[in-house]
Amino acid sequence: MEDRKTNEDGDGSIRKPTEEEWEANKGNISLFYSYQNLPFTEVLKVMEKLGFVATERMYKDKLNKWKMGKNASRQDWLAFARLYQCRTAGTSETSIQIYNKIRRIQDLKKYLKSHDEQEDAFFAEAIAS
Known part of the structure; x- marks a missing residue:
């Protein structure tokens, strides 16, 4: 059975959030990562406290897709x-x-x-x- 707060399936693996879930959380992710300049790992922790869980790789893929970064190219x-x-x-x-x-x-x-x-x-x- 899935735990809604942690997005974990019964076997302990993290369920991939839907596109709708990502879009619903995009504002918070942007706020913490880009505007408050929190370290990446802190963003993951804060978002988990807010009930949104994804792996580091999932976040990095989504940040790249959104062209959301901190380092100048x-x-x-x-x-x-x-x-x-x-x-x-x-x-x-x-x-x-x-x-x-x-x-x-x-x-x-x-x-x-x-x-x-x-x-x-x-x-x-x-x-x-």
Whole structure:
């Protein structure tokens, strides 16, 4: 027999939530994950307390499908670099909000260093795109 609170079947395995259940909980998941910036594992715990249970893999698949993330992609950083080039002529500080986080030029430089990208080449690519 299924336990409605935990979505567990009688054998202890977790039942896959329906699309309707995912959509009904999407707002809370977005609130906790993207806007309150809770760690992924905390989101799972909070949602379980609210009666919604899914595996880590199920959550990750759904977050990808919803394009809900926390880390800026290369395309996000290229857009930031273009914006930075346009704005630096008149201002000294440029920032942009990506996935509910304020990103600055220092963050871009950190990204480039961690991905072994050359700053000049990256900015040239950003301008060309």
